[in-house]
Amino acid sequence: MRRFGTGDRIRALGAMSGTSLDGVDAAVIETDGERVFGFGDSAYRPYSEAERAVLRAALGLWEGPEVDAAAEVVETAHAEILSRFDGIDLIGFHGQTFAHDPKGRGTHQAGSGAILAEALGLPVVWDFRSADVRFGGEGAPLAPFYHFALAKFIEAEGPLAFLNLGGVGNLTFVDPGYAQADANGALLAFDTGPANAPINDLVQARLGQPLDKEGALAAQGEVDDAIVARFLQHPHFFRMAPKSLDRDAFAALAREVEALSDADAAATLTACAAASVMRGMEQCPEPPARLLATGGGRHNPVLMAMIAAGCDCPVVPVEDVGLDGDMLEAQAFAYLAVRVARGLSTSAPGTTGVRAAVGGGTLSRPGELAVALG
Numbered sequence: 454m455r456r457f458g459t460g461d462r463i464r465a466l467g468a469m470s471g472t473s474l475d476g477v478d479a480a481v482i483e484t485d486g487e488r489v490f491g492f493g494d495s496a497y498r499p500y501s502e503a504e505r506a507v508l509r510a511a512l513g514l515w516e517g518p519e520v521d522a523a524a525e526v527v528e529t530a531h532a533e534i535l536s537r538f539d540g541i542d543l544i545g546f547h548g549q550t551f552a553h554d555p556k557g558r559g560t561h562q563a564g565s566g567a568i569l570a571e572a573l574g575l576p577v578v579w580d581f582r583s584a585d586v587r588f589g590g591e592g593a594p595l596a597p598f599y600h601f602a603l604a605k606f607i608e609a610e611g612p613l614a615f616l617n618l619g620g621v622g623n624l625t626f627v628d629p630g631y632a633q634a635d636a637n638g639a640l641l642a643f644d645t646g647p648a649n650a651p652i653n654d655l656v657q658a659r660l661g662q663p664l665d666k667e668g669a670l671a672a673q674g675e676v677d678d679a680i681v682a683r684f685l686q687h688p689h690f691f692r693m694a695p696k697s698l699d700r701d702a703f704a705a706l707a708r709e710v711e712a713l714s715d716a717d718a719a720a721t722l723t724a725c726a727a728a729s730v731m732r733g734m735e736q737c738p739e740p741p742a743r744l745l746a747t748g749g750g751r752h753n754p755v756l757m758a759m760i761a762a763g764c765d766c767p768v769v770p771v772e773d774v775g776l777d778g779d780m781l782e783a784q785a786f787a788y789l790a791v792r793v794a795r796g797l798s799t800s801a802p803g804t805t806g807v808r809a810a811v812g813g814g815t816l817s818r819p820g821e822l823a824v825a826l827g
Contacts, residue, residue, distance in 0.1 A: 457543065463488055466538050467545040467787030468531055472620025473749060474508050475663060479534045481541070486732025486791035489606045493702060495780045497525040499676035500526070507664075509513050511551045513701055515561055520551060527564040532572045545790030545815045547710065553593065553699040557582065560592040569818040571776065574734045575726040578790035580815045585793040585800045590807030591697035594623040594791040597642040597804040598792065600786035601627050601634035610670045614734075614741040615771070616760075620650035621698050622730055625804075626737045635810035641738060642735040642804040644696035646687075646729025648683035648750050651722045654707065659715050668755030671723040674716030680709045684725045694736045695806040718720035726750070734764055744768045789814065 481493030511523035548562030566579025582592035631639035710718035793814035
């Protein structure tokens with residue numbers, strides 16, 4: 454079994470199933486855990502409606518039959534998509550987040566990397582967040598170290614920011630003038646607030662659709678400014694970064710828009726997502742030269758226009774600098790897997806609030822589970 458040494462160009466495959474519950478992204482990168490050398494193939498495996506129902510039933514739960522059933526769905530879907538790739542040295546498996554309470558019970562990503570290592574015959578790095586939480590961190594967001602590597606890859610000359618618009622939004626301020634991601638001042642990262650999750654939940658509940666495609670429903674509606682103003686009084690917006698959120702931290706938003714029409718509710722939830730980004734931009738140490746958007750929300754022109762209207766810098770999709778916004782999160786966990794395998798840090802005080810730079814993750818190799826069970 455391959456060992457992972459300093460400077461090795463490792464072909465790593467990462468997988469991400471986000472809080473939007475749409476499906477599994479998988480992507481290959483070549484990296485030594487510090488530099489990104491290039492990108493390989495990628496694939497997407499959507500969850501079926503039946504699978505999505507099983508996953509939704511486990512949201513907010515830490516254990517029990519619903520969580521067990523959801524973990525099986527996660528493992529099966531990941532094994533299916535990851536088996537399509539050849540020539541892989543290492544896999545990074547995030548799992549599916551069902552509950553996140555870093556200052557309480559911790560963080561919970563369902564799915565066993567050990568089971569996947571057996572099924573795929575490859576080493577798998579997983580459980581990326583637990584170590585960070587044990588050392589006082591929020592356990593999220595974890596993509597910022599990869600954002601730092603990407604800023605170097607695109608040869609950014611000054612500070613910039615990455616905005617991931619997934620189920621929850623998160624922002625990373627990057628100063629590529631620093632040599633290492635874990636240097637004090639190189640990164641500041643935090644969850645901005647809800648992004649796609651409340652919108653997806655609304656259209657699923659009211660229209661039986663998984664998302665507001667291209668913001669078409671929101672474009673027909675009127676924003677209820679009073680609801681947006683109340684939304685911005687949530688305690689999250691008065692906390693200093695780093696900070697993170699559970700997917701359902703803003704569950705009250707659904708009740709706020711109950712009396713609105715479908716279009717007005719979608720428009721208002723979209724405005725809330727944009728407002729949380731604008732509020733987050735105020736915490737950047739200095740104005741970034743540009744805001745690079747990734748994640749599913751960048752496909753929503755209504756959301757992107759609202760964010761651009763409230764920001765003092767250009768807001769563009771990461772494709773404008775040659776990156777893949779659909780696969781960036783999956784790539785991030787491929788990158789982090791290599792860092793774990795090499796014993797490098799994966800989070801720092803500026804990204805999760807952890808007390809000192811820490812490396813998270815468990816490396817499972819084929820055969821280890823069989824030995825443990827034997």
